[in-house]
Amino acid sequence: MSALLDVRNLVKDFPGAGGWFGRASSVRAVDDVSFSVEAGETFGLVGESGSGKTTTGRCLLRLIEPTSGDIRIKDMDVRALSSGDLRRARRHFQIIFQDPYSSLNPRMRVGTIVREPLDIHKIGTADERAARVQQLFDLVGLDPEATRKYPHEFSGGQRQRIGIARALALEPSLVVCDEPVSALDVSVQAQVVNLLLDLQQRLGLTYLFIAHDLRLVRQICNRVAVMYRGRLVEVATAEELFTSPAHPYTQALLSAMPRLQPGQKLERIPYDGANFKPMPLREVSKGHFAAV
Amino acid sequence: MPDAPLLDVTDLRTVFRLAGGRGPEAVAVDGISFHINRGETLGLVGESGSGKSVTAMSIIRLVSPPGRIAGGRVLFGGRDLLTLNEEHMRQVRGRRIGFVFQEPMVALNPVYTIGFQIEETLKVHTLAKGEAARKRAIELLEAVRVPDPARRAKAYPHQLSGGLRQRAMLALALAAEPSLLIADEPTTALDVTVQAEVLDLLRDLRKQFGLSMLLITHDLGVVAEMADRVAVMYCGRIVEEAQTATLLSQPAHPYTRGLIASVPHGTSGQRLASIPGTVPPLGKFGEGCTFTPRCPERFEPCPTVVPGTTTIEDGHTVRCHLHSAKTVSRGHS
Numbered sequence: 001m002s003a004l005l006d007v008r009n010l011v012k013d014f015p016g017a018g019g020w021f022g023r024a025s026s027v028r029a030v031d032d033v034s035f036s037v038e039a040g041e042t043f044g045l046v047g048e049s050g051s052g053k054t055t056t057g058r059c060l061l062r063l064i065e066p067t068s069g070d071i072r073i074k075d076m077d078v079r080a081l082s083s084g085d086l087r088r089a090r091r092h093f094q095i096i097f098q099d100p101y102s103s104l105n106p107r108m109r110v111g112t113i114v115r116e117p118l119d120i121h122k123i124g125t126a127d128e129r130a131a132r133v134q135q136l137f138d139l140v141g142l143d144p145e146a147t148r149k150y151p152h153e154f155s156g157g158q159r160q161r162i163g164i165a166r167a168l169a170l171e172p173s174l175v176v177c178d179e180p181v182s183a184l185d186v187s188v189q190a191q192v193v194n195l196l197l198d199l200q201q202r203l204g205l206t207y208l209f210i211a212h213d214l215r216l217v218r219q220i221c222n223r224v225a226v227m228y229r230g231r232l233v234e235v236a237t238a239e240e241l242f243t244s245p246a247h248p249y250t251q252a253l254l255s256a257m258p259r260l261q262p263g264q265k266l267e268r269i270p271y272d273g274a275n276f277k278p279m280p281l282r283e284v285s286k287g288h289f290a291a292v
Numbered sequence: 293m294p295d296a297p298l299l300d301v302t303d304l305r306t307v308f309r310l311a312g313g314r315g316p317e318a319v320a321v322d323g324i325s326f327h328i329n330r331g332e333t334l335g336l337v338g339e340s341g342s343g344k345s346v347t348a349m350s351i352i353r354l355v356s357p358p359g360r361i362a363g364g365r366v367l368f369g370g371r372d373l374l375t376l377n378e379e380h381m382r383q384v385r386g387r388r389i390g391f392v393f394q395e396p397m398v399a400l401n402p403v404y405t406i407g408f409q410i411e412e413t414l415k416v417h418t419l420a421k422g423e424a425a426r427k428r429a430i431e432l433l434e435a436v437r438v439p440d441p442a443r444r445a446k447a448y449p450h451q452l453s454g455g456l457r458q459r460a461m462l463a464l465a466l467a468a469e470p471s472l473l474i475a476d477e478p479t480t481a482l483d484v485t486v487q488a489e490v491l492d493l494l495r496d497l498r499k500q501f502g503l504s505m506l507l508i509t510h511d512l513g514v515v516a517e518m519a520d521r522v523a524v525m526y527c528g529r530i531v532e533e534a535q536t537a538t539l540l541s542q543p544a545h546p547y548t549r550g551l552i553a554s555v556p557h558g559t560s561g562q563r564l565a566s567i568p569g570t571v572p573p574l575g576k577f578g579e580g581c582t583f584t585p586r587c588p589e590r591f592e593p594c595p596t597v598v599p600g601t602t603t604i605e606d607g608h609t610v611r612c613h614l615h616s617a618k619t620v621s622r623g624h625s
Binding site for chain 1: 339340454483484485486487488491492510511512513514516517540550551552554555556557559562563564565566567568570571
């Protein structure tokens with residue numbers, strides 16, 4: 001097996017907020033993060049807000065420029081690409097955003113939104129592009145007749161389908177899904193997740209799935225990485241991570257998950273962030289890495 | 293005879309005029325009835341657009357045009373809130389009924405310190421003033437487990453993290469020692485570890501203050517942890533109501549079953565069960581049972597006849613033709 005995505009020692013510093021006197025020191029949002037994702041895999045990246053998971057996802061696609069580190073997608077050195085090459089390479093890696101309300105241009109017809117990547121990459125003739133848009137609408141379960149409507153005419157779940165159609169227009173191999181269903185109701189969430197799983201099977205997609213819903217991550221991810229304060233603290237198969245978490249933070253996180261069985265409340269395991277020390281990951285059992 | 297419930301809602305109806313107030317009226321809350329006993333927590337669950345928040349706003353009479361409360365009775369401590377004049381209502385709202393929302397920034401005033409806002413609440417409700425109010429505000433912040441409360445009392449809302457803001461809003465809601473707390477998605481915007489802390493806190497406060505609670509949420513996990521009973525809402529109607537354990541283990545309504553099945557249950561690599569379709573928009577709820585278009589078990593009467601309420605067992609009711617049919621056939625045999 002070869003890795004489709006390989007990330008080594010990724011670091012992202014943001015400049016500190018000004019302050020009245022002089023410059024505050026910079027904030028390290030992503031701190032020495034390394035992992036790789038196999039082709040066809042769904043790799044989960046979980047953590048709380050501010051843990052650096054979204055920044056990591058965006059650095060991989062260079063939507064945010066990383067401070068240092070190596071990113072390889074299909075043997076392509078992403079950080080070495082010139083801006084023109086990066087634009088051309090972007091067809092191989094796409095992103096689906098959390099908020100289906102703010103990520104679609106309200107003044108564009110949805111057909112145009114989905115066609116835009118084809119226009120930008122100059123793929124096919126006008127007729128071929130139109131046919132492709134119809135095909136994409138059909139693929140994500142939207143009425144192909146609806147291409148002339150505007151985003152506000154669709155529900156949240158349908159908008160997310162439009163976002164997915166746009167992301168898939170160029171047949172990418174890697175899709176970063178940044179909290180793709182957390183803004184949706186639970187029943188609609190299930191529809192969109194199932195769609196993502198179907199598309200993965202049909203098109204052989206690889207997902208980096210960024211989420212905070214641990215139940216969802218457990219259900220759909222092959223492997224999961226847990227982030228805390230910009231660092232990976234644990235990486236394991238979903239099954240392993242949820243049944244035998246090794247890092248105290250992961251244990252605390254799992255114990256905080258609300259469960260559906262009333263009265264079977266697990267004892268909460270507290271985690272004192274003051275004790276957190278950045279440590280390298282080490283293999284605690286086969287394929288299970290933890291910063292302990 | 294047991295004590296009368298603290299809150300007893302009968303046939304509550306709230307309507308909204310569509311098209312910016314110029315269109316026809318649409319029913320958002322369609323004649324719902326439920327009660328909350330003293331010290332009890334009722335979970336109100338449903339997807340967005342089901343009418344949960346409008347129900348809460350109707351109870352405290354904060355529905356404003358183009359919406360209006362069109363009928364029903366809201367008995368709170370024996371008095372009908374819907375017939376109180378605005379001055380009396382103000383003494384109930386915020387004093388006897390406290391509320392917390394999903395987004396603390398809408399409840400907290402950004403230009404005043406947390407401590408000042410709590411002191412004001414105490415003063416307005418003539419509970420304490422001056423130095424006593426200052427002391428009480430710090431006590432309240434301590435009660436909701438804000439670390440270093442004396443210092444945090446001097447902070448402005450934007451200087452606090454999401455979890456701390458949620459706690460500050462709780463302290464504010466509890467300042468007047470209400471007997472009922474309405475919590476509308478109180479932990480939805482929080483991280484899971486912070487959510488767990490806030491839920492633990494709510495549980496403790498419930499005991500400490502003897503609070504009754506109306507907990508509005510879309511998260512069945514939160515309901516499982518917090519609620520004694522659950523009412524499931526769909527398109528402005530309560531379609532099922534039961535003790536929490538009963539509802540989760542023996543759901544009777546196909547909608548409830550769908551909601552429970554949609555929650556990822558953590559078996560790796562499986563598709564999620566989903567409910568097809570979406571909640572129809574206000575004004576397009578349709579005839580008969582409004583769940584019909586999405587229901588996997590629909591049959592002849594569903595699209596045209598509104599199902600009545602069937603009692604499955606004591607305290608477990610459902611509005612679904614599957615069950616009214618069963619009752620009828622049982623009656624025949």
